[in-house]
Structure formats: structure tokens, C-alpha cells
Amino acid sequence: MSTTILLWSLLASQLMLAAAMACAAYRILVGPRAQDRVLGVDAIYVCGMLLILTFGIRNGSMIYFEAALVIALLGFVSTAALAKFLMRGEVIE
Amino acid sequence: MSGLHDLPAWAALAIAFLLLLGSGLTLLGTIGLVRFKTFYERVHAPTLGTTGGAGAILIASMLCFSVLQSRPVLHELLITVFVTVTTPVTLMLLARAAIYRDRTEKADSVDTLVGDRGVNDGEHSARR
Amino acid sequence: MRRLLPYPLLTASLIVMWLLLNSFSLGHLILGTIIALVASLSMAALQPDKPRIRKWHKIPVLIGRVLVDIYHSNVAVAGLVLSGGRRERRPGFVVIPLTLRDRTGLAVLACxxxxxxxxxxxxxxxDNGRLLIHVLDLVDRDAWIETIQTRYEQLLREIFE
Incomplete structure (x- = not known):
């Protein structure tokens, strides 16, 4: 019984995280300015990391944790680099 | 679907609740990302996912593996610490980039909002 | 001792991180300690000034306050998103004069x-110690200045200065 509830709520939370990624993707596509798109990229990285963690819980495997850690690292580095580019790219224009 | 059937009922229910709470908060944050009108409002939206959302899902994951392996599995703490330390850094960098771009393009969109009690009164009247 | 352990906090947290990533065993403890020692020694070559924490016992108070505030503001912002356009929101900037000058303290406050x-x-x-923050729902400007100054700045000054 409780396992059924857990499986359904896993499915529901995966759907919610996918919807969250769709919202962030909307912000990336629509913009309107470059900093809004970068904010969307940051949000999509976080949602992707959480989605991978829920997959890890569903499969009962800890391999997913490493993938989530890598995604978190990549998300931080890429957003920081993009934000830095927004400041410096403007100077050159 | 291997180990989930071995979970006791209380753990399964707690994990289900935490998962729904965390993903709900993350979804609300990104809905805010879509709904809010200006960039400075949108900066607040993802923090909902990185504090409440990530916190709840990571606790759920820790609980799940700790109960399954009947020993404390705490390595999700690393992601928690990492996310809470790095999100402010990226958001601060983004806010500063945005304020810099606003100042160079529209000259004073931020400074008119701040009003006469600006951060650097003397300085940016000279910059304009 | 001081030359071997220039950053005791960094070394300790690196060892803890190593043990969390791998499972706990004597071999991993020794390997992690060696790696943490080498890393903190190479860190010493990069950055000469180090943060000084004066009152350790205040740190749990700070963490507790931050967790409570994160909980409250999560509820508040979730409510704001749900209420959508029905309620008037007043986002705005607030300028806060700070007396905290310690760089580590400022970094923690920023986080x-x-x-x-x-x-x-x-x-x-x-140069003038003024901080500009953006608030999503700005009801009372002075209340925010008061909150940041008394709730966090004072505590951070006690810890770091």
C-alpha cells in the first residue's frame, strides 16, 4: 500500500519537475534579455539535478548521486561564466 | 524497482511527502520565473527551488538510502552544501551583470528606482 | 603545528567530504587526511589572510535563524507566486547602511x-559601507533595514569581529 503511494508520488514529482523544466525553458526561449535566459539556464540545471535524484530514489541506486553532483558542478560553473561574460562582453561592444 | 518494497510504511510515506513538497516548491519557483514581470523580480524565483525544493528532495533521498541500507548515508549533504553555497554566488553575479547592463544602456533604470538615497550618490551622477 | 595546519577548518571539511564520498574505513581516513593536508598546504600558498572566527558558540544560533527565515520566506514567496496578479506586489530596492567590515562576514551575509x-x-x-538589496514584496522599507541590521549584522559582527 505505502509502496504504491510512494511510486505514484515519485511519478507525480517527476512530472512536476519536468513541468518546472518546461517553465525554465520557456524563459530561455522568450528572454527578453540575455540575463533572463541565463537565469533560465540556472533554473533548468537545478531542476535537472533534482529530477536525476528522484530517478535515483526510484531505482534504489546510488550511481545517480554522482551524476547529480556533476550536474550541480557544471551548472554553477556555466552560469558563473555566462554571468561574467555578460559583464565583460558588454565592455567590448 | 528493486529496493522500494523493502521500505517500512512510515519511511515510504515520509519520502513521498518530502518528494511532493520539494518538487511542488521547485515548480512554484519556475512558475514565478515565467510570471514575474521584471528581471529583478525573477532573480528571486529560482531560490525557491534551490532552498526549499532541493532541501526537501535531498532529505528524502538521504532518508530513503539510510533506511534501505540501515546505516546513515549522508553524502547528499555534499550536494546540499554545494547548492546553498553556489546559488547565491551565481545569482549575485547575474544581478550585478544585469545592473551593469542596465546602467550602460538605459543609464538610470535602477537608480531612479532606488531614488535619492542611492548607493553611491556622488559617483554615478559623474558617470552619467 | 601551525605550519602543518594553516587552515584547520578547510582541512577538517575536506576530510569529512572525502569520507562522505567514499565509505568510512581506516584506509580512506588516512588517504583523505593526506589529500586534505596537501590541499590546505597548497591553499596557503594562494591566500595569505585567513578568516578568524571569534565566537564559535554563536554559529548554531546563526544557522538556526537562517533555517527559520528560509522556511518563512519559502512560504511567503510560494504564496506570492500562487496569488499571482490578484494582489498588488511592490518590488523595490532598499539601501542598507552596514557597519560590518570583515570580508568573511560580508560574504556570509551575501549568501x-x-x-x-x-x-x-x-x-x-x-568605501561607504552601503548595501543595495532587492526585495520582492516591499511593504516597509525601514522594517527591512531593521531586520538585516539587528537579526544578522549584529550576530555576524559578534562572530567575526
Missing amino acids: IVTATPGTAWVEYHA
């Missing part, structure tokens, strides 16, 4: 302000 939903750190000017 706290940005990590709580609803407030975001925008700009800080080191």
Missing part, C-alpha cells in the same frame, strides 16, 4: 541574503 527567497543582494560599496 544568507541571496539564499532566502524574497531578498537578493545586488551591490555593495566598500
Whole structure:
């Protein structure tokens, strides 16, 4: 019984995280300015990391944790680099 | 679907609740990302996912593996610490980039909002 | 001792991180200690000034306050998103004069302000100590200045200065 509830709520939370990624993707596509798109990229990285963690819980495997850690690292580095580019790219224009 | 059937009922229910709470908060944050009108409002939206959302899902994951392996599995703490330390850094960098771009393009969109009690009164009247 | 352990906090947290990533055993403890020692020694070559924490016992108070505030502001911002356009929202910037000068303290304050939903750190000017933050629902400007100054700045000054 409780396992059924857990499986359904896993499915529901995966759907919610996918919807969250769709919202962030909307912000990336629509913009309107470059900093809004970068904010969307940051949000999509976080949602992707959480989605991978829920997959890890569903499969009962800890391999997913490493993938989530890598995604978190990549998300931080890429957003920081993009934000830095927004400041410096403007100077050159 | 291997180990989930071995979970006791209380753990399964707690994990289900935490998962729904965390993903709900993350979804609300990104809905805010879509709904809010200006960039400075949108900066607040993802923090909902990185504090409440990530916190709840990571606790759920820790609980799940700790109960399954009947020993404390705490390595999700690393992601928690990492996310809470790095999100402010990226958001601060983004806010500063945005304020810099606003100042160079529209000259004073931020400074008119701040009003006469600006951060650097003397300085940016000279910059304009 | 001081030359071997220039950054005791960094070394300790690196060892803990190593043990969390791998499972706990004597071999991993020794390997992690060696790696942490080498890393903190190479860190010493990069950055000569180090943060000084004066009152350790205040740190749990700070963490507790931050967790409570994160909880409250999560609820508040979730409510704001759900209410959508029905209620008038007044986002705005607040300028806060700070007396905290310690760089580590300022960094911790920046993390706290940005990590709580609803407030975001925008700009800080080191020469006059003025901080610009953006608040999602600005009801009372002076209440926010009061909150940051008494709730966090005072505590951070006690810890770091």
C-alpha cells in the first residue's frame, strides 16, 4: 500500500519537475534579455539535478548521486561564466 | 524497482511527502520565473527551488538510502552544501551583470528606482 | 603545528567530504587526511589572510535563524507566486547602511541574503559601507533595514569581529 503511494508520488514529482523544466525553458526561449535566459539556464540545471535524484530514489541506486553532483558542478560553473561574460562582453561592444 | 518494497510504511510515506513538497516548491519557483514581470523580480524565483525544493528532495533521498541500507548515508549533504553555497554566488553575479547592463544602456533604470538615497550618490551622477 | 595546519577548518571539511564520498574505513581516513593536508598546504600558498572566527558558540544560533527565515520566506514567496496578479506586489530596492567590515562576514551575509527567497543582494560599496538589496514584496522599507541590521549584522559582527 505505502509502496504504491510512494511510486505514484515519485511519478507525480517527476512530472512536476519536468513541468518546472518546461517553465525554465520557456524563459530561455522568450528572454527578453540575455540575463533572463541565463537565469533560465540556472533554473533548468537545478531542476535537472533534482529530477536525476528522484530517478535515483526510484531505482534504489546510488550511481545517480554522482551524476547529480556533476550536474550541480557544471551548472554553477556555466552560469558563473555566462554571468561574467555578460559583464565583460558588454565592455567590448 | 528493486529496493522500494523493502521500505517500512512510515519511511515510504515520509519520502513521498518530502518528494511532493520539494518538487511542488521547485515548480512554484519556475512558475514565478515565467510570471514575474521584471528581471529583478525573477532573480528571486529560482531560490525557491534551490532552498526549499532541493532541501526537501535531498532529505528524502538521504532518508530513503539510510533506511534501505540501515546505516546513515549522508553524502547528499555534499550536494546540499554545494547548492546553498553556489546559488547565491551565481545569482549575485547575474544581478550585478544585469545592473551593469542596465546602467550602460538605459543609464538610470535602477537608480531612479532606488531614488535619492542611492548607493553611491556622488559617483554615478559623474558617470552619467 | 601551525605550519602543518594553516587552515584547520578547510582541512577538517575536506576530510569529512572525502569520507562522505567514499565509505568510512581506516584506509580512506588516512588517504583523505593526506589529500586534505596537501590541499590546505597548497591553499596557503594562494591566500595569505585567513578568516578568524571569534565566537564559535554563536554559529548554531546563526544557522538556526537562517533555517527559520528560509522556511518563512519559502512560504511567503510560494504564496506570492500562487496569488499571482490578484494582489498588488511592490518590488523595490532598499539601501542598507552596514557597519560590518570583515570580508568573511560580508560574504556570509551575501549568501544568507541571496539564499532566502524574497531578498537578493545586488551591490555593495566598500568605501561607504552601503548595501543595495532587492526585495520582492516591499511593504516597509525601514522594517527591512531593521531586520538585516539587528537579526544578522549584529550576530555576524559578534562572530567575526
